[in-house]
Amino acid sequence: MTPPPPPPSSGSPAAPVRPAAGDTGRTTGLTRRGWSLTGAAFGLVIGSYLLGTIEMLVIGLAALLLVLGAAAWLRFQSPLALAVSRRVHPDRLHVGSEGRIDLLVENLGTRATPLLAATDWFDEGRRAARFLVPPLAAGATARAAYRIPTRRRGRYRVGPLAIGVTDPFGVARRTEPSAGEAELIVRPRVHDILAPVAVGSRISAEHEASAARAVVSDLGDEFVTLREYEVGDDLRRVHWRSTARTGELMIRQDEARWRSRAAVVLDVQPGAHDSASFEVAVEAAASVTARLARLRRRVELITSAGEVLGTGGDPRHDVIDVLATVGPDETDRLATVFEQLRSHRRVDLVVAVLGRVTPDTLRALGAFGGIGVIVVLTQPAAIVPHTALVVVDASSTPFAAAWNETLSRASRGRRPTTLPAS
Numbered sequence: 001m002t003p004p005p006p007p008p009s010s011g012s013p014a015a016p017v018r019p020a021a022g023d024t025g026r027t028t029g030l031t032r033r034g035w036s037l038t039g040a041a042f043g044l045v046i047g048s049y050l051l052g053t054i055e056m057l058v059i060g061l062a063a064l065l066l067v068l069g070a071a072a073w074l075r076f077q078s079p080l081a082l083a084v085s086r087r088v089h090p091d092r093l094h095v096g097s098e099g100r101i102d103l104l105v106e107n108l109g110t111r112a113t114p115l116l117a118a119t120d121w122f123d124e125g126r127r128a129a130r131f132l133v134p135p136l137a138a139g140a141t142a143r144a145a146y147r148i149p150t151r152r153r154g155r156y157r158v159g160p161l162a163i164g165v166t167d168p169f170g171v172a173r174r175t176e177p178s179a180g181e182a183e184l185i186v187r188p189r190v191h192d193i194l195a196p197v198a199v200g201s202r203i204s205a206e207h208e209a210s211a212a213r214a215v216v217s218d219l220g221d222e223f224v225t226l227r228e229y230e231v232g233d234d235l236r237r238v239h240w241r242s243t244a245r246t247g248e249l250m251i252r253q254d255e256a257r258w259r260s261r262a263a264v265v266l267d268v269q270p271g272a273h274d275s276a277s278f279e280v281a282v283e284a285a286a287s288v289t290a291r292l293a294r295l296r297r298r299v300e301l302i303t304s305a306g307e308v309l310g311t312g313g314d315p316r317h318d319v320i321d322v323l324a325t326v327g328p329d330e331t332d333r334l335a336t337v338f339e340q341l342r343s344h345r346r347v348d349l350v351v352a353v354l355g356r357v358t359p360d361t362l363r364a365l366g367a368f369g370g371i372g373v374i375v376v377l378t379q380p381a382a383i384v385p386h387t388a389l390v391v392v393d394a395s396s397t398p399f400a401a402a403w404n405e406t407l408s409r410a411s412r413g414r415r416p417t418t419l420p421a422s
Contacts, residue, residue: 026176028075030067034171038067070167074174081109084161084178086120088148095189095283099148101129101158105178107136114165117173118144122158122184133163148184153282153324156184187324188279191287191400194407195295196349196374262292262299262349263341269304270328272355277378277395278328284353284376284399286323293319297349305331338364341371348372355379365389376403 030038044060047053083106093099103120107113116133129146136142159181166173229238229249242250266285267273273281285301292299301309301319309326310319341347349372352365356379365373366389373389380395390410394402 026079026174028071028172028174030071031166031171031173033169034067034070034173037063037171041067066169067171070169071172074165074167074172077174079176080113080116080163080165080178082106082113082163082178083108084163086158086161086179086182088158088182088184092187093148093150093185094187095150095153097150099150100145101148103144103161103179104141105133105136105144105163106141107138110138112137117164117166118161118178119164119175120146120159120161120179123156150186153186153188153279155325156186158182158184185321185324187320188282188286190290190320191283191403193287193291193400193403195291196288196351196372196407261344261346262297262351263344263347264289264292264299264301265304265334265337265341265350265352266301266309266326267304267334267352267354268326268329269332269334269355270330272304273328273378277355280378280394280399281353281355281376282323282326284378284394284403286320287399287403288351288353288376289319292349302337303329304334304337305329306333306337335360335364338368342368350374351376353378357381 041060041063044056044063048055048057048060085104087102087104089100089102090097101120103118105116105118113133113136115135118131118133120129122128131144131146133142133144159179160177161179162175163178164173164175229251237252239250239252264285266281268278289299289301298311300311301323303309303326307329309322338350338352341350350368351374353376354361355377357377365375368389374392375389376392376394376399378394378399390406392399392403392406397405
């Protein structure tokens, strides 16, 4: 089997398919050898008339009869009784991850199959994986697999898978569909990053105690849930009774923080990015959204066009799936998005993933008083001191390294004093 070249990717398994008799998807045609033999036969017939030799005519007609007979024999044969299934491993593919498609072919008939040629198309038919299936006895199975390159995020189609059988002379081939199409999604890479729990906000570490007391007086309960310790968590929030019982550090999830929301804003304006920085921005948005969702935070992902792509923490992973196909959008509603977030009482953390910044964007970011704001930059920019924002410069440093370094400094109380200047 020859592994296919570039990229499709992840998705759900396709159900086994047994072709029905008289399947309209069956096609019969000549192989390269068959077309060569047909051309040679016509040449012999024409040569016999020109040279007046009956022997050439007989050989040419015999070759034509062989080709026609082989094609007719294949056309009127019973369809193959095969069950073919396709499965993608792993179930969820990300850019740069290893992925493969496993195929299982089972002979459901009562007789052995001939040598079969299988072709599995993908990427809208632009590429294909081709391999041979050895003769299978009744009830026997054969397995094959090929790798899926995952260099680009996106949504791809795999299939249909077609099984071909040739006549004993190899001059004709009959092809019939054996497995339908499956949708595969290559999701953006999700980096392992620190949680932004130490970033100042309406519910920052120094105000958590008073917020918790307010919740106690209003609701009569100090907290509503527990979660495992994350790097950067305030150790004052450890619930020691649960820690002793489980053997793992458990952190109290305050009702105020549980009900509050975080927002990730992704700038998708074409003028803000080049192709490389746009992919960095998408990966950053996916990583932050996934990280906040793991903290059981309610997080919304919003584009600069004002479109809400989804809510992190959904068990269907809809946000990361949508990011697999997100592209540039000319609509500029970034200022409106920021204004709506400023007036949202439940939003206590905003992560803005930006490319090139404008003076208007800077003014909007500086107006987030009392809300924790992290700015991720994927394009170079001049910087000036600013104490209200945490700026992650991912324009020249890989995003995960830049984020972790910046958030580590913030958790140690040395807030980065960087803000892109106009």
